[in-house]
Amino acid sequence: MKHKHTKILFVIFVNLILLSGCSPIAEKNLIEEIAPVTFWSIQKGEDEKYRMSTLIPPLVKEHKRLLTVQVDLLKEGMKGFNLKYYRELKVGQLRMLLISEEIAKEGINPLIDTILTDPDISKRLYLAVVRGNFDEYINNQLKMQEDLDYYLYRMFKHYENQGKLTIINLHQFMKTLHSPAHSPVVPVFEASDENFQYLGTGIFSNDKLIETTNNMEEQIYQLIGNDHFLKYFAIRDLSIVLGHVKANSQLNIDKSYSELNLNVQLNGRLDEIARKHNILTSDELSRFESEIESYLEKQTTQFIKKLQENKVDPLQFRKYTLKPFSKPLDEKEWLNRWELMKLKVDYDLKIQPLTDIKN
Amino acid sequence: MLYFAIIMPVFLIYPYMIWMIIIVGILSQISIFMLSKWFNSMYASKGYEGFVEIFGERMVRLLAIIGIGFIFLKVIVIILGYIEVVRHFIFPSVNTNWMLLFILLICWYVASLGMAITIRFIVIAFLCTAWMLLLLLKLPFHSFASIHDLFPLIPYEWTMKSWKGVLFIWSAFSGPEYLVLLAPWFNKREKILKYMTIGNAFTIFEYLFIFIASLLFFGSHYLGENKLPVMEMIRYLQSPVFERIDMILISVYLFHFVFAISIFLLLFYGATRITLKKSKDQTTRLGFALSCAIFFICIMMSNELLWKKATNQNILLELEIWAGALTYLFVPLLLFISLKRKGRS
Structure with missing residues (x-):
């Protein structure tokens, strides 16, 4: 019983010290x-x-x-x-x-x-x-x-x-x-x-x-580099807006690090079209798709070229050179190769068929 | 070891250390096998008497003196390391000696209840801390973590730093050798190999998990820049109710430290008694309190004089890495060899 009392007294004593301003904590919150x-x-x-x-x-x-x-x-x-x-x-x-x-x-x-x-x-x-x-x-x-x-x-x-x-x-x-x-x-x-x-x-x-990044580059960056999704993909030069675009990009760098292959599959629907068109026929649609594809290919190549000139790699292409069982390039070597790397960009666009429009 | 688990990723850094953890873990199984042989022998249950029978009294006293040094070093590193974490994340303006005093007071209380109860305290400590690992599960699946952070998986250059990493892993596996001193309190010694193997496997798994998670979270290059990567990862966690989860987790983690330090306090008290030839006398409260006081003073002194985390050349930590590795290598070996010799004669 006596033992218990000492314990209680001890606890009270410690608390007294802590509460009475002798606290070791200097900051008041x-x-x-x-x-x-x-x-x-x-x-x-x-x-x-x-x-x-x-x-x-x-x-x-x-x-x-x-x-x-x-x-x-x-x-x-x-x-x-x-x-x-x-x-x-x-x-x-x-x-x-x-x-x-x-x-x-x-x-x-x-x-x-x-x-x-x-x-x-x-x-x-x-x-x-x-x-x-x-x-x-x-x-x-x-x-x-x-x-x-x-x-x-x-x-x-x-x-x-x-x-x-x-x-x-x-x-x-x-x-x-x-x-x-x-x-x-x-x-x-x-x-x-x-x-x-x-x-x-x-x-x-x-x-x-x-x-x-400017407007177009920004959209390409979002599709390739950042979560691969755009709700509205506005292409002003072609006067169209693609909606709910989901990108699936595949990237390959060859063994000698001299060529970069970028394959992007885009799935989306046509949200807006502000020009004269005739795309209800399948022929026209595929022609239309390939027009967008080649436009995007050109823009993407330009964008990546610009990055190469600036010696930056925000899309983290370097990580695709890393393999579990091969020696990684060191930083300088990568930078040299990256500047000279040839680009091959390929888009594959699939637009969902249009409904509910009057031709 | 507790504190080593927190700082481990900093010492390993390179992804190929994943294999090293597994290899060293398997090697550690050999040590455990040798230890289990000791536990199965008849000397283990006798405790102090058993050691005297094998080594002779003089030798045991010598070993006890050496052991005191190792225990001191270990406790100093554990406790100061923990205080460092607390100071960094919770109380940046509190004098560390106060924290030291409070932690030791808790440990003193736990240890004063006796060895049997202190050992049972591990159940509480385990239940309070084991689930923390699960919290880290979420982190590797963030969008910025990619599998490429783990590449390349094989070493292309092997430097001194890599060797140090291996030494660190071995040291991090150490700890079971102190169980030898607790043998008289264990009652089921037949199955001890099985239990220790399970423990070892769990440790390998834990270290692998922590290391891979921190590689994915930080990336190999950023990992070396951090001092307390695991704590940084916990700091990154967020709950909608309470933002600073890390504060709670660090506090709860104290349970583990209290357990370890209490055990070491008792071992220290025992070792002092052996060195002073008092092992046959009744243990006293005063003696125990006195050894706690010595403990406090020594740790406080090394805190003031030797523990300098900021310069990145922490001599105590370096020493402990070596000490842990050495004890884990030589204690089981010594016991195993002396058992064999005793068996032959």
């Missing part, structure tokens, strides 16, 4: 006194290196406003926010990192490294490159839409892992950055006063943004 931020937008500063902004407060019913600080160091910005706002900002809920195009072109490694070393920040953090002034967009839209940041996050979340748009989180970015091709991709958005819209896929070489 009282919910009324902290504010989790959901995004950071980083742009080029005027005098200092970066201009960081975030929207506060993300949770409570209070008038939202944009906080902006000019800093040289990323984490200094975090401190700067805290000096400006009465709650302490926490990064545990950071979901999006929006980096301006100018910074992305100079290289984002210093930023990414800072983010990576903080264990509070999840590796699921979405990355995006922004063209234009994001702060102005937020300031303009804040009156219209209160929960702007949240809606943006939902958009990223929705398109993650389903094709259509390129959505990349920090972990995926790091994985491709470290793979021997060193060509990660990040979505590029354009911000204007009223609009914030998806532009295309930004192709990086190491940590520098090289170029952004």
